[in-house]
Structure formats: C-alpha cells, structure tokens
Amino acid sequence: MPPPLLACLLLILLSPAAARPRSVAVEAPGPAARPRVFPLRARQVPAGALPRPPSKLRFHHNVSLTVSLAVGSPPQNVTMVLDTGSELSWLLCAPGRRANASAPRGASFRAGASRTFAAVPCGSAQCSSRDLPAPPSCDRASRQCRVSLSYADGSTSDGALATDVFGVGDAPPLRSAFGCMSSAYDSSPDGVATAGLLGMNRGTLSFVSQASTRRFSYCISDRDDAGVLLLGHSDLPFLPLNYTPMYQPALPLPYFDRVAYSVQLVGIRVGGKPLPIPASVLAPDHTGAGQTMVDSGTQFTFLLGDAYSALKAEFLKQTKPLLPALDDPNFAFEEAFDTCFRVPAGRPPPSVRLPAVSLLFKGAEMSVAGDRLLYKVPGERRGGDGVWCLTFGNADMVPLTAYVIGHHHQMNLWVEYDLERGRVGLAPVKCDVASERLGLML
Incomplete structure (x- = not known):
C-alpha cells in the first residue's frame, strides 16, 4: 500500500x-x-x-x-x-x-x-x-x-x-x-x-x-458486461503484447510504493506531438516520489503538476477550434480536473476529432482517444451547455506524489502483469472479441 x-x-x-x-x-x-x-x-x-x-x-x-x-x-x-x-x-x-x-x-x-x-x-x-x-x-x-x-x-x-x-x-x-x-x-x-x-x-x-x-491479465470493456479476467499463464497469439519492465529502485525509498505495479513513463504525446517534459519530471526522484503506477482501483489518470500543465496547454491549443474552454478558474471537477469545456446540452463532444493522448513507456505505449478523453460532469451547467472535463487530473491538486494510470484509460486494452519476468504487457483489443477467442481456446 x-x-x-x-x-x-x-x-x-x-x-x-x-x-x-x-x-x-x-x-x-x-x-x-x-x-x-x-x-x-x-x-x-x-x-x-x-x-x-x-x-x-x-x-x-x-x-x-x-x-x-x-x-x-x-x-x-x-x-x-x-x-x-x-x-x-x-x-x-x-x-x-x-x-x-x-x-x-x-x-x-x-x-x-x-x-x-x-x-x-x-x-x-x-x-x-x-x-x-x-x-x-x-x-x-x-x-x-x-x-x-x-x-x-x-x-x-x-x-x-x-x-x-x-x-x-x-x-x-x-x-x-x-x-x-x-x-x-x-x-x-x-x-x-x-x-x-x-x-x-x-x-x-x-x-x-x-x-x-505469477501472471494474470484483464481486459476492461467500454461496455458493462464484456470484460474478462484471466488468472494464470496463457499464450495468446491473437494479442501482440508489447512489454514494459516493472520499475524497482535498488534501495528502499520513503515515498516509493515497492509493492505497486510501477512502470517508467518516458514521454507524453498529444495529437502525435511530443510534450516538452524533461525526463527528470517523469522519473522518481531521490525520495521515490514520482513513480508511475498502473492501478485497476483508480478510475481516471493523474499526472504530476509539471507534466499535467504541459498536457493541459497543448490539449487546449489543439482543441480550440473544436470546443470552447470553460474558462472558470474557480472550477475543478473533484478538485483535480480543471481542463474543462462547454458542450451544448444534449450533444456529445466531437470525440472522433479530439487529439489522442499517448503515454509512452519503455517498449510500450498507451493511447487514450475518443470517448475516453472527456467526462461529463453530472449536474454541472453553464446556461444551455454541459461541462465536460479531460480525464487526466492534476496530482498536485489532490495532492498525490505519483503518476497513477486508472482503469478508465485501460479500456479495450489487454493488460498483463507478468511477475515472473517483472514486466507489464499492453495490447489494444476489443474486449468482447478477446472474450470470444478465449472461450474458444480454453
């Protein structure tokens, strides 16, 4: 813990x-x-x-x-x-x-x-x-x-x-x-x-x-009833997994969760454009603060302040022609999500035109696109508009001392935890398709 x-x-x-x-x-x-x-x-x-x-x-x-x-x-x-x-x-x-x-x-x-x-x-x-x-x-x-x-x-x-x-x-x-x-x-x-x-x-x-x-994996569906959890070893030839090593410091550090599934974040892209974030910002410091954890028990994703600020600036820049920003400095959904937009009530945001956000790891990446980018804030209105917020939160506003990748951004992604080899595998897949294939194989 x-x-x-x-x-x-x-x-x-x-x-x-x-x-x-x-x-x-x-x-x-x-x-x-x-x-x-x-x-x-x-x-x-x-x-x-x-x-x-x-x-x-x-x-x-x-x-x-x-x-x-x-x-x-x-x-x-x-x-x-x-x-x-x-x-x-x-x-x-x-x-x-x-x-x-x-x-x-x-x-x-x-x-x-x-x-x-x-x-x-x-x-x-x-x-x-x-x-x-x-x-x-x-x-x-x-x-x-x-x-x-x-x-x-x-x-x-x-x-x-x-x-x-x-x-x-x-x-x-x-x-x-x-x-x-x-x-x-x-x-x-x-x-x-x-x-x-x-x-x-x-x-x-x-x-x-x-x-x-020593190995388990899951696929989180964008539907309520199509997810699958697999306990044990299995060769899945229809899933071309890319692996990133779990990160563990050589010495115990006071703010490093040594029993978490920690990986190393090396970069972030918005709409294919790399964000100008120094490598030192994405890596744990001498105290262990700043690790990146994959957590199925957290809904959204949190970035530490400097990385979040870079993401917010670029996402607002690229979405300016598509969505009006909320422009309310006093509003933050759940006190951590303040990259928000106004969308006419009854209409969905233009999800297919939004720039994808890619989290880059050693040997693998996770792309967040479409409907997973924005979340409608329940009960929040501005005139005839609803409020939608980017599903990346500012960890410093909570506060958190770690990057946390939540399960909302793991949807339709096969995630494997391989403890034998100390690695996490990722592969995009539709969960209902994976479930059907697993049913045939097993």
Missing part, C-alpha cells in the same frame, strides 16, 4: 455483478497449469456504498471493476472489487450467522456460518506484516490479530485478520488471509451489493502472493 504521502488514490466504489457468481480459479504450480477466465464487470455506482480509506479519493461518481467469488465452507457467493493498487483483501463481515436483513443479497460475508473460517493469532507471521499502511495490532484479551482501515472522513474500522478458503474452480480450495471488517455500509435502494475488495498488488498478504499466481 502507498506510504502516507501517496495515500490519496481514488477508491473505486463497489458495485454489483449481474452475472451468476463464479469461483476464482488459481493456477496450480507447473507448466501444465491451465489458466481460468471469468467475467470482469464495470459499473457506475452511487457514492456512500462503503467507507473510503484515505488511500483512495472520495469521488462522487465512480466506476468499479468487480468479480464474483466463492468464499467459506459451505461457499458463500460474494462480489469484490479487483484492485491492483491494494494489498489486503477484505470482506464486510456480518455479526452473526445470518446476514444483516437490511443489506442487499451478497453484501456481507457470514463468518460464523463458515466452518473453515479462522481468526489469525497474534503470534503468526501474517500478524507481523510490514507491507500494510497501518501495522496489525494484537487484541490482548482474545490474542487475535486485528487490522484497521482509516477512512477519508476521519473514522476508522477495525476487524479481525482471518483466513478462509476461496473457491479455485477444479483445483483444491485456496486458504487466504483477509480482513474481516465490521464497517457499516449503505443499505439504501441505491446501495451496492458488494462485500469487499480483492487486493492484487505484490505485497505478501495480497491475493496474488498468497495464491502464488
């Missing part, structure tokens, strides 16, 4: 998955392991569905990526957010054997109903993890390990560090540690029937590490 000065990433609020829940499948060791495919959902959800830890921004309108899992014995179907920017998986746990009657179906885990549920004792190695933002503590009375989440409103939530079995398809069930949290949640009609978060970074308590999964 990020150190304190990185603790402002956007919490992507949790959403229901419409598909029938399916078990997580984790690869067995060895070259013959068969990868597993299951749906990855993207949904817009209301604010307030679950508490927000300070490591994620409190946005009012968010999209989450959710997967459906089977946990416990007998198995309980739960829906969790897939977050490559977090370590500790956690579930909202009902206080007794029965779920809260006011909660949506699947919105909590009934720990007392699982015969394989076990609290982690204080003396265990898991209770001594140094990767979590707040170290676990010991309940002296019960001698059980406790974990805490601190929320953006200043409140906290405590829970037991526990283990239980996660369904792994036709492989043996996986026993995994997670936080069994007792936080309140929104049970209104607009609430979200989601039980928790699946931590997928490189920390010792992440699901990836505990499952010994």
Whole structure:
C-alpha cells in the first residue's frame, strides 16, 4: 500500500455483478497449469456504498471493476472489487450467522456460518506484516490479530485478520488471509451489493502472493458486461503484447510504493506531438516520489503538476477550434480536473476529432482517444451547455506524489502483469472479441 504521502488514490466504489457468481480459479504450480477466465464487470455506482480509506479519493461518481467469488465452507457467493493498487483483501463481515436483513443479497460475508473460517493469532507471521499502511495490532484479551482501515472522513474500522478458503474452480480450495471488517455500509435502494475488495498488488498478504499466481491479465470493456479476467499463464497469439519492465529502485525509498505495479513513463504525446517534459519530471526522484503506477482501483489518470500543465496547454491549443474552454478558474471537477469545456446540452463532444493522448513507456505505449478523453460532469451547467472535463487530473491538486494510470484509460486494452519476468504487457483489443477467442481456446 502507498506510504502516507501517496495515500490519496481514488477508491473505486463497489458495485454489483449481474452475472451468476463464479469461483476464482488459481493456477496450480507447473507448466501444465491451465489458466481460468471469468467475467470482469464495470459499473457506475452511487457514492456512500462503503467507507473510503484515505488511500483512495472520495469521488462522487465512480466506476468499479468487480468479480464474483466463492468464499467459506459451505461457499458463500460474494462480489469484490479487483484492485491492483491494494494489498489486503477484505470482506464486510456480518455479526452473526445470518446476514444483516437490511443489506442487499451478497453484501456481507457470514463468518460464523463458515466452518473453515479462522481468526489469525497474534503470534503468526501474517500478524507481523510490514507491507500494510497501518501495522496489525494484537487484541490482548482474545490474542487475535486485528487490522484497521482509516477512512477519508476521519473514522476508522477495525476487524479481525482471518483466513478462509476461496473457491479455485477444479483445483483444491485456496486458504487466504483477509480482513474481516465490521464497517457499516449503505443499505439504501441505491446501495451496492458488494462485500469487499480483492487486493492484487505484490505485497505478501495480497491475493496474488498468497495464491502464488505469477501472471494474470484483464481486459476492461467500454461496455458493462464484456470484460474478462484471466488468472494464470496463457499464450495468446491473437494479442501482440508489447512489454514494459516493472520499475524497482535498488534501495528502499520513503515515498516509493515497492509493492505497486510501477512502470517508467518516458514521454507524453498529444495529437502525435511530443510534450516538452524533461525526463527528470517523469522519473522518481531521490525520495521515490514520482513513480508511475498502473492501478485497476483508480478510475481516471493523474499526472504530476509539471507534466499535467504541459498536457493541459497543448490539449487546449489543439482543441480550440473544436470546443470552447470553460474558462472558470474557480472550477475543478473533484478538485483535480480543471481542463474543462462547454458542450451544448444534449450533444456529445466531437470525440472522433479530439487529439489522442499517448503515454509512452519503455517498449510500450498507451493511447487514450475518443470517448475516453472527456467526462461529463453530472449536474454541472453553464446556461444551455454541459461541462465536460479531460480525464487526466492534476496530482498536485489532490495532492498525490505519483503518476497513477486508472482503469478508465485501460479500456479495450489487454493488460498483463507478468511477475515472473517483472514486466507489464499492453495490447489494444476489443474486449468482447478477446472474450470470444478465449472461450474458444480454453
């Protein structure tokens, strides 16, 4: 998890998955392991569905990526957010054997109903993890390990560090540690029937590490129901992946998140024009601040101030003939997005004519174009015009000390995390096409 000065990433609020829940499948060791495919959902959800830890921004309108899992014995179907920017998986746990009657179906885990549920004792190695933002503590009375989440409103939530079995398809069930949290949640009609978060970074308590999964990948669709998540190894000849190495400094640095999926940003282009950004601005400094993280749990992308200013100036210049700028120095959507435009109400912006923004890495690039460039600010009007903002935010306004690439800019892009070779692979692809091809292959 990020150190304190990185603790402002956007919490992507949790959403229901419409598909029938399916078990997580984790690869067995060895070259013959068969990868597993299951749906990855993207949904817009209301604010307030679950508490927000300070490591994620409190946005009012968010999209989450959710997967459906089977946990416990007998198995309980739960829906969790897939977050490559977090370590500790956690579930909202009902206080007794029965779920809260006011909660949506699947919105909590009934720990007392699982015969394989076990609290982690204080003396265990898991209770001594140094990767979590707040170290676990010991309940002296019960001698059980406790974990805490601190929320953006200043409140906290405590829970037991526990283990239980996660369904792994036709492989043996996986026993995994997670936080069994007792936080309140929104049970209104607009609430979200989601039980928790699946931590997928490189920390010792992440699901990836505990499952010994050395490669996983996903495709985030621009539709709600066509995403796909693949756990395990697979050769995908129809996906010509370009790889960029994960970046790791030789020595520990105070503001470098060592368990994040960090890559090296080397340049940015707008409409094919390179921005005049010094290489030193795009690289981590001597403290570790300035790393670039790929995060499925953040919606939009954040650039540090100097890079953002260069992007803003060039994007406004190239779009001047197409869109009138908002020209309101006092307005910033969610306090970080101030490159905004006026678009007549009821009309979409001219997306196909907007200049693409390309993020350049060593050996790979990510191009953001069309509908992914602008976001309509809900409820914001200027006369007869709506307000649309560029989906790149100014990290300095949050503040953040890192570049963060959110999942909105990973749509229709195959993203592979290869921990064996220390690299991230990227390939443009339509997710529905990839899903069909994977169905035929696997």
